[in-house]
Amino acid sequence: MRNYSIYTLKTKPEFTNLYQYLSGKDYKQLEQQILCHSYHTPICTWNGIVINGLEAYELFRKHSIPFRIKRLHFSSKEDVISWICTDQLKREDLTNTNKKYLIGKKYDAEKILTARQLSSTNKSHISGASIAAKKVSEECNVAMATVHKYSAYSHALDIIDEKVPDLVKRVRSGQLWISQANIIELSGLSKEQLLSLNNYILAEKIEHLSYHDMKRELLWNNYAKPMSEKKSSVPIPSIHNLPQFDPDAEIASLTLTIPSWNSSIERVLKVSDFKIASDTAKNKLKYQLMCLISTTNNILKKLEEI
Incomplete structure (x- = not known):
């Protein structure tokens, strides 16, 4: 195979971090193409660094299959x-x-x-x-x-x-939704706070998180959850330092969150073409809206009973 070889190339996080990795299904299809020798796209490099075709390069190396490279020339990173x-x-x-x-x-x-x-x-x-x-x-x-x-x-x-790389990985892959404004707010938190929040998201299997929920969880971790059994020099807050119970907290949080739901719904009404959308997408949306209506009616009934 002319110009084919098992090259040893470098990778650079500054470049690979820009790459969206393939889904599991697409990755398997790529691997099958490589194993069947039906993948002929060269790996693009700059100064011996992979800048395109990262997963293909990894698979070629994994299976010891020769491949081509295409050297690109740039003046700077x-x-x-x-x-x-x-x-x-x-x-x-x-x-x-x-x-x-x-x-x-x-x-x-x-x-x-x-x-x-x-x-x-x-x-x-x-x-x-x-x-x-x-x-x-x-x-x-x-x-x-x-x-x-x-x-x-x-x-x-x-x-x-x-x-917390794992948190960003899930956000960028689409597994976890956090608004743009809330991501910026989160960037100001400490590593310990972000780790705590990440563990909470994983434990609760959360896919959509509002900043009000985040703040409430962080407050709970800081004041109410038991400290680690390991000895620590950090003093445990006394009962006098614990936040007072606020009967309006949950209702206030929901009140602040609902406008973002309305905004999302209004945006869909403005930009989406329901005529060309798939039946699967429309049925899923319809189901979630019916669930929302049912839950909303239950809250309204509670309010009317008072």
Whole structure:
């Protein structure tokens, strides 16, 4: 096989973190293609580092099957990051979270590249950030303000990823939904708080978490749950320091959460075309709405009984 070999390449977290891994089904299909020698797409590299085809490279190595590489030439790592983001944004299976993340990371890279270019042409007085935002805005078909929001979002995810990678992995894969604003809020929590929250999410098998629920869980962990049996120098709060019982807490939390539900429902009404949506999606939505109506009626009855 001409130009085929079992190359030893490098990977770089800064690049691989931009990649959305295949689903289990798609991964198995890729593996089968490789085993049947029907996968001929070369692995793209830059300076010996894999920048595209990461899973294919891992499978080729796993099964000791020769493969081709395609060496791409870039001037800097920022050029590589921008290229990877653009390439990943073309994927049809891209999650909404990863789309936002990639747009934010592409903007950060383009901002550095633009500033570098302006500096080399003695135009450093011009705002490279606005030029980069406009470029990404046009390429990704989103508003410039949205580009800036996604940049803040990607930064927040990176901060959380340094503390609790498993939490970010589930958010980016679509297994766990946390709003953009709440992700940014969470990035300010300590590693211990995030670990506690992550354990709570896993234990309760939660797929959609509001920030009000998060705050309530963190408060419970800090004050009410028993301390570890291991000896600790941290004093246990006395009974006088425990938060007083608030009979309105749960009702107030629900009251604050409902507007976000209404907003989501209104957004679906505005942007979705129910005529072309699949029957499966419509039936699932119908079932959840009926459950919501039933639960809402039960609460209303409780309120009327008072």
